[in-house]
Amino acid sequence: MTAICRPTAASTLLDLPNVIAEALVTGAALALSISGGKDSQAMLNLLTRHPQRSLWSGKMLALHADLGRMEWRETAATVERQAHDAGLELVVVSRPKGDLLERMKSEMRRTAPEGKPFWPTATKRYCTAEAKRDQLVKVHRRLGGVVIAAQGIRAEESPRRAKAQVVTVERRATSKRIRDLSPAEALAERKPEERLVLNWLPIFGVLIADVWAACDTSVFELEQRRALYRAYRETGDAALLAAALDGWTAHAAYVFGSSRLSCALCVLASRQDLETGAIHNPALFAELLAMERESGFSFQPNLRLAGLTAR
Template sequence: MQTATLFDLPTIQAPPLVPAAAAPAKPKRRKRIVHASVPTAPWTTVPDELIRDTDWVVVSSSGGKDSQAMLSHVVRRARALGMLHKVVVVHADLGRAEWGGTRELAEEQARLSGVRRFEVVRAAGADLLERVKLRYQKLRAKAQREAVERGEDPAAVKVPPAWMSSAARWCTSDAKRGPIWTLYTRLAAELAHLGRPVRILACIGQRAAESSNRAKLAPVEIDRAASNGRRHVTTWRPIHGWSDADVWREIARSGLPYAAAYDWGNRRLSCVFCVLGCTSDLVNGARRMPELAAAYADMEVTVGADFKKGLSMREIIRRAAELEAEHGPAARPPAGTALSGYVGKSEAALYRGRLALLRKQYTLAN
């Protein structure tokens, strides 16, 4: 009897390998192609040369002190060059998210400074607070979908914060930058007969003293994202190196009206409740606009996250209520209160005289 060898044993076929289900490929982000005509760097950084070389000087105005000081500074230079007709002031209307009367204030600042063209742009669809809810719904749907793909319980997912933050300033792109770009499109179309890309000088009131990130910004640079074959946009930050005192001195010199929120004690003005605002500004907003504060608190419940990391709107409202209970409703301070802290009471009195004269002259002329 012969002993079977290894080579005499029957061959056993291994079952075919079944590849594991591959995770769905993430859609590739479309690469933005910048038109070949768009320069990579500005040909000059000299302010007067920038104004002479451009077709439009577009001043973005929030109605706040920085954009106001920038406006009067830019207008003075443009007027001296005989090019005031190029200046357009644009206000991105934030609806209920901004202090009441802000759009009207921005327009008055433009008119009294001598600018005849004032434009208002606004994002289509939902307002800023409603966009928080829409963003939350998208983030939750994405988190649940990814949980299912991993074989996990979608009901137990943790949804990323939907609120704006210093790291996620989607509010700026949605409510300001995008709508302002639509104005650039219209301005370029008005000068299409030039047969070349229209040159737009976009003036922004960002200052290095505001934050470390803004300190890194260049005073002049090409905005390649906003540029295309029909328009070339150069960003100019005219007051980038200015201090708070410089800003208030320019306001005093110009005589243009400034937002009453500063006299109430606010350090900055944009949205009533800005995630970048200091606590005192937020509490001040809750005292002046309690209905809006309540709407933000309700949205915190909807999206399951505090308005600001480490500081909920509920806490802001509580602090505001404490101040109301202790001091009663605050009386509006005299106009010029904030200004006098930087230029003195006598100069603030002169400023109020300049403002009254500007308003009278404008009324008589129009």
């Protein structure tokens, strides 16, 4: 069997902003949002292995917003494993009125009489807002006190994300009196009965090589495993499939060929990622393709699912 070259242990050390460090040592809860993707996995590992963790006196937990049928089939098991390996409780939340696919079908029905597009877009991301953010904020509110809501967003990912602030006050979940203050002011002026939620991007400045290292792997190992998986697809040799996936620490979608982990078929994904998602999630692909044909609106502004090579 082909030997896989494994990397050395990750050495990235996250710098804690002063307001975050102060909140953690004074009992703030730390809620880590994980999707199963490499960035949130890197964040999870870097924080749970952080040398200052013993000083953080508050609750630490992992949160996952389950998108239902829009998820990769491997995602639920992946986030469970990641949280278990990190030694954290996993809280899974979902949209109470149906999964994301149902939400898109509802939007299609609502907009049909007007003849308007219904798919989420970069500027109309009701998928993220309703299926992820709104559900996670409910947990932040229930935790009470001071909560740090950590997300695995990185500046390197896109020009838009590079403009994000590393620490912000989550106004939707913070008490009214302090919600418009800066993070440091809100923490300093908060009364014991008030709730403060701080959004934090711990790996904002971490580069891709260090992300993979924090996931206990590397780009080189990933390429090795992808080559084995391609050979399996060509030959059907189960031993090659086992070699490609056994011992892999991140989500299987990366080995399958996907460059990022989000919905199995995402309205913002590249053509290659859509084809990879369609191949490995045929039932979902069929549902979305039927919606595209029924509505007449393409899945992306310049790409129709009907034009994908999904085989």
